[in-house]
Amino acid sequence: MNQELAEMQREDDIVDDNETPDSVPVPRSLIPHLSECAVLLDIDGTLLDLMPTPREVWVPPGLAKTLRRLHERTGGALAMVSGRSLNDIDLIFAPDQFPAVGGHGAEMRIRGSDEAVSPAPSMDKELKLRLAAIARLSPGILLEDKGYSLALHYRLAPHAEKAIYEAVSLIRADLPNAPIEVLPGKCVCEIKHSGFDKASGVRELMKHEPFKGRRPFFIGDDVTDESVFAIMPDMDGLAFSVGRRARGVAGHFDSPDDVRQFLAHLLDDERDVSLP
Known part of the structure; x- marks a missing residue:
């Protein structure tokens, strides 16, 4: 082999x-x-x-x-x-x-x-609420809360991809010490606890x-x-x-x-x- x-x-x-x-x-x-x-x-x-x-x-x-x-x-x-x-x-x-x-x-x-x-630890509640608000950017963005991560699915709203990632980047810039990691996927942006x-x-x-x-x-x-x-x-x-x-x-x-x-x-x- x-x-x-x-x-x-x-x-x-x-x-x-x-x-x-x-x-x-x-x-x-x-x-x-x-x-x-x-x-x-x-x-x-x-x-x-x-x-x-x-x-x-x-x-x-x-x-x-x-x-x-x-x-x-x-x-x-x-x-x-x-x-x-x-x-x-x-x-x-x-x-x-x-x-x-x-x-x-x-x-x-x-x-x-x-x-x-x-x-894995659960994601900070306040941080999760800020990230969840991104789903309001456009109809068709689906929010999935996994406890330790949060996923924004945009297969039904592909036009919103850029806006989603820009919004996530703004939150990360505002909270540079937050222990989070962004995982880009197929029509999904997932934010999880790092580590x-x-x-x-x-x-x-x-x-x-x-x-x-x-x-x-x-x-x-x-x-x-x-x-x-x-x-x-x-x-x-x-x-x-x-x-x-x-x-x-x-x-x-x-x-x-x-x-x-x-x-x-x-x-x-x-x-x-x-x-x-």
Whole structure:
């Protein structure tokens, strides 16, 4: 596997969002035996197709079964790594509950039956109220309060993007010592407490059984997933992007549907692919 990966040209360029990249095949031989790996998956734009609003996403037929089988075949080492809260993740995949890193690393659950652990502090109430007022700039801006972060979705008001970021910048300039970080995403501006991200969440997750000692592979699509892409080599892992060629990944998929097919195909061969 290591030889194959070394021979594979890494994709060090970023494709402009207006370009439509050709999908880079992801050979199953690059994925270790499922009993030796950890499967880490972003949700929106990776597993599930993006929708006009966060509440409109849905799980396509067959995906739930694929995820349950992968969870079983990896001995429980399958986790969602998302900006969504654990509560949202559970609502989407109900009645299934998977291990997860939620809220960009603010929440974690090692096993599906475990209680959530939240290492992140809640955002200051007054700061949150000032940021929430930005939603009044235009109809169509949707406000999502996650406790430890606040997201402004503008997929229904794309014209408001510049105004949103300008308003956030003004608040940050007024409060230069506020411990916050701005996460730009696909038609969303999220403001969270600094000090944690998806990468810090994944690092912590990988310290615990059943993830500990396994070789991870992570699939993500957005700018917020790049911190996880960056740490995969430290764990002898692999990263794959969706919809664009992100820097440092081993390959990429055109769309969430390609990701779903790939995950299903991992289960086609019950013998799996053993490490050399």
